[in-house]
Amino acid sequence: xxxxxxxxxxxxxxxxxxxxxxxxxxxxxxxxxxxxxxxxxxxxxxxxxxxxxxxxxxxxxxxxxxxxxxxxxxxxxxxxxxxxxxxxxxxxxxxxxxxxxxxxxxxxxxxxxxxxxxxxxxxxxxxxxxxxxxxxxxxxxxxxxxxxxxxxxxxxxxxxxxxxxxxxxxxxxxxxxxxxxxxxxxxxxxxxxxxxxxxxxxxxxxxxxxxxxxxxxxxxxxxxxx
Numbered sequence: 001x002x003x004x005x006x007x008x009x010x011x012x013x014x015x016x017x018x019x020x021x022x023x024x025x026x027x028x029x030x031x032x033x034x035x036x037x038x039x040x041x042x043x044x045x046x047x048x049x050x051x052x053x054x055x056x057x058x059x060x061x062x063x064x065x066x067x068x069x070x071x072x073x074x075x076x077x078x079x080x081x082x083x084x085x086x087x088x089x090x091x092x093x094x095x096x097x098x099x100x101x102x103x104x105x106x107x108x109x110x111x112x113x114x115x116x117x118x119x120x121x122x123x124x125x126x127x128x129x130x131x132x133x134x135x136x137x138x139x140x141x142x143x144x145x146x147x148x149x150x151x152x153x154x155x156x157x158x159x160x161x162x163x164x165x166x167x168x169x170x171x172x173x174x175x176x177x178x179x180x181x182x183x184x185x186x187x188x189x190x191x192x193x194x195x196x197x198x199x200x201x202x203x204x205x206x207x208x209x210x211x212x213x214x215x216x217x218x219x220x221x222x223x224x225x226x
Contacts, residue, residue: 001106002219003158004099005149007167008111008121009044010189015086018078019044025074030067041190045169047112047142088125089188091208098212100130104219106156108133110148110165132156144174149181164218173199184214
């Protein structure tokens with residue numbers, strides 16, 4: 001069996017508009033200037049406390065906690081309106097369906113979202129039965145700490161040699177490296193391809209059809225090694 005772990009935002013779903021809008025609402029609610037869009041995109045993938053600290057460049061726990069709570073409220077409010085959609089990237093649904101149907105692949109998620117956010121995402125798109133392990137900001141330290149991947153491997157009983165992390169940010173690739181697993185960087189997300197490569201990506205791909213080919217190559221490589 002191979003464990004294939006997906007990041008969520010920027011990898012499976014294009015949630016940038018919601019995230020940027022919710023971040024703007026949170027900062028305004030707490031009396032701070034709105035962060036620039038590029039700055040917000042650069043921290044997607046981190047857990048909320050780390051993201052807020054990075055955006056504010058301050059270590060005030062109280063202020064960052066208030067921002068986190070305002071962000072959660074803003075995101076929940078935005079998500080309740082049907083005009084604020086978070087569309088899947090082209091090819092994501094078909095790819096997940098094909099992988100979920102394979103008997104040699106176990107799917108997982110590792111994300112800076114909360115468990116509630118991931119459950120909502122899965123219910124929205126009909127993915128409830130696809131993922132054997134879901135690791136979130138509620139369960140582990142923020143990326144690039146390897147805990148999310150380590151916990152996913154323990155839950156599924158699959159070792160690091162047979163585990164692949166797929167994501168769109170340097171935090172995903174660094175987390176993969178820290179967990180001693182292979183990292184596949186996708187270039188349709190929020191961090192540039194050259195940054196993913198510098199962060200240790202073993203492969204880069206620009207579309208989901210290419211991703212399937214890399215996963216098959218990874219599986220074949222592990223069969224030969226085993």
